[in-house]
Amino acid sequence: MTVLDALIRVQREMDGSIGFRCSCRVGMCGTCAVQVNRIPRLMCSTLVKTLDAEVVTVEPLPHYPVIKDVAVSLAPFFAQWRRAQAAFRPKHADAPTLAIIGKDSRFRQLAATKRDCITCGACYAACSITGMNVRYLGPAAINKALLRVLDPRDAARADRLKTLDQSSDGVWRCHTQFNCTAVCPRKIDLTDSIVRVKRALLRPGKALTV
C-alpha cells in the first residue's frame, strides 16, 4: 500500500472532504508530491511499510501556499521557472534542416541526466534556502536553465546567465546542502547542476564544456 492508496481509502471510508492531488499513480506526472513524515515525496511512490514508523504524517509541501489540506499551489515554483526562462529559445527558428545533437555529444550525455524533471516541486519544498528567501530561484529552475545554457541550439544563454548570477537570489544562494538531490524522485543530481552553473559563471568561456 502506498501513501496515496491510504489517502484514497481515507477519503472513501472516513472523510470524503480531504483535499489532495493525484494523477498517474505511477511516479511519472509529479502531481502527488507532499510531505510525508517531514520529507517531500511522491505519495504514489512511497510504500507505507518503507516509512518504518508507527504514525504516518502527511502534510502539504512547505514553501507553497496551501489551497486545501495537502493540496498546494505551485505558483512560486513556476514563477521561478519562468524567471529562469526555462523555455527553449531557438537560435534559428526557420532553419531549413534539423539541428542534430549526436548521441555521443557531451551535451547529450549530460542532458540525459538532467532533463527528467517532472516539476513535482519537491526540491523547492526541501530546500532550506527557499524557506528563508522567497526570491531564490530554487533547484528545479536552475537545473532547467542549465540545460538551456548548455544547449548549443539555444539563443538566450547570456540572458539566463544574468538571472542565474544575481547575488540575492541566483545560484549563489545555494550552499550545497543536497536536500534537493536527496528528495528528487527522478534522481537528478540537482546540486551538481547548480555547482556546474557556478563554475560556468566563473569561467564564462567554458560554459559549454562545464
Added chain:
Amino acid sequence: MTSSVGAVLKKYRWQFSGMVAWTLQRVTGILLLLYLLLHVHTISKLSQGPAAFDAAIATFSSPFFKCLEIGLLGVVVLHAFNGIRITLVDLGIGVGKQRQLFWTITVGMGLLVFLAGAIPILLFAVLKVR
C-alpha cells in the same frame, strides 16, 4: 530570522547531513569571527608595553581559558574540514557520496586533528604535566 530557524527546525527531519553541515559552518564561522575580534584586541595590547600584554596573556593562560582554547580548536577543525568537503563538492569531486564525505572528512579527519591538538594542550597547559 527566527521564523526561518524555527521553520527549519520544525519542517525538516535533520537526517540530511548537508543541512547539519551548513548550519555548523555558519555557527562556527561566526564564533571564529568573534574569537578573531578578541584575538586582535589582545594582540593590540602589544603596543601598550610588556606589563599590559603579559597581564592579558596571564589571564588567558588559566586552565579555564585553556579548556576554552581546546573548544576553539574544535570549532576551527569543524569549520576547516567541512570547508574542505564543500570545496570538493564545488570541484565536482564526490558527487553522490555527500553523506559519507561529511562523516569521513568533516567528522572523522576532523576528530583526528582535534585530538592531535587538544591532547597536548590538555596535558601541558591544563593539567600541567611536566
Added chain:
Amino acid sequence: MSWNALEWYFQRITGGLLLVLLSAHFWVEHYMTAPLRRGDLTFEVIASRVSNPVWRAIDIGFLVVALFHGLNGVRNIILDWGRLGKRAIAAVNVALVLVGVVWAWIGITAFSRL
C-alpha cells in the same frame, strides 16, 4: 564578469590559505616560539618575532585573508536571509568593507607602535 563568481572562488581560495596560515601560526606560536611545555608567550618573545618585517608581513597578510573570508561569510549569511533589496545589499557591502578596513587597521597598528 561575474563579481559573485569571483567572490565564491576567493572564499574557497582564502579558506585554503587560512588552513595553511593557521597551521603555521599554531606551530610557530605554540611550538617554535614558546613551546607549551616551557611556559607562556611573553611580550619579549612575541615582540622580538614581530620586529622582523617578514613575520610582520605574514601576520598582517594572515589577518587580511581571515577578514576577507570571515566578513564575506557574514555577507553570505545576510544575503541568504533574502529580505534585502538592491540598495540595502549595496549598503551592507559598504558596511562590511568599512568594518574590515577598521579591523585590519587596528591589527596593523598594533605592531607598528611597538
